Amino acid sequence: MNQNKLYRAVKNYGISVLRAIILFAFSFIIVYPVIFMISNSIKVQADTLNPAVNLFSRTPTLYGFKAAFVALDFFGSLRNTLVFEIISAIIEVLACSFYAYGLARFDFPLKKILMLFLIVTILVPDVMLIIPRLLNFRYMDFLGILGLIKRLTGLELRPDITDTVLPFYLPSLFGVGLKSGIFIFIYMQFFKGLPAELEEAASIDGATSLRTFLCIILPSSGVVFLTVFIFSFIWHWNDTLLATMYTTHNHTLATILSNIGSYITFATVQGKIVNDQNLLYGAPLAACIIFIAIPLALYLILQRKFIQSIDRVGIVG
Secondary structure, eight states: OHHHHHHHHHHHHHHHHHHHHHHHHHHHHHHHHHHHHHHHHTOOHHHHHOTTOOSSOSSOOSHHHHHHHHHTTHHHHHHHIIIIIIHHHHHHHHHHHHHHHHHHHOOOTTHHHHHHHHHHHHHSOGGGGHHHHHHHHHTOOSTTHHHHHHHHHOOOOOOOOTTSSHHHHHHHHTTOSTTHHHHHHHHHHHHHTSOHHHHHHHHHTTOOHHHHIIIIITTTOHHHHHHHHHHHHHHHHTOOHHHHHHOSSSOOHHHHHHTHHHHHTTEEETTEEEOOHHHHTTHHHHHHHHHHHHHHHHHHHHHHHHHHHHHHHTOOO
């Protein structure tokens, strides 16, 4: 009997050790790129060329961070990111919830066609729509009315709204922004799971559908709002496609980072133009660390609620 207990204890201990080793191995694979970035961001080129130096630099320097901070134009590009991308993400989170509620809770003509269009917006890659979108905002029109006036009178009345916030805000407002189809689908799945008795009780009390949505559905949907906001924030923060299409001088952090090499080549640090590759070797990786710092901090703050919201919303895969 004692031998069986000892055998089970040894077996359980061995399984626990094996599980810990497997988890550590997978964790190291996931975390290693971050370790690599941090290690190499403080290295000079000489340490990289030295085979005796592995992870830890013999002559660590923060000069790469100084050059990256300047090359990114951090405060200016952060302002552009907030104005163009993050406000657009917030608008998208609110607008998509409104459209999703209508699709989830009401039956109306052409609903199946709208659902088909929703699936198409999810399946069609954004890069296929670059030219139509750019022309649409370069020559802004409504139902071709202004274009017709131009053909009749020769007057160009179609405004160019590129290099403004409108190409970012308008698609988000009308539910066709960056990944809006996915967000509407997530909202729909959540709203379908809410008890219909809530809306019935509100209707008996005389509340309209809009008031029911604003006063009952929205306060009951905090978990799905958090989920969609995190996804929307990350996708807009990392966006380079739309920012490159619609802006020429109001660069966001992501657009500068996508071409960081040319910005760092002649970075001005403390009033001096630096072109010392030995000192600037770690600058690109330092720029990556600066770029991911804010989303990482946001996730660390919201991670527990985010994981709980994923579980309650029912996103799998």
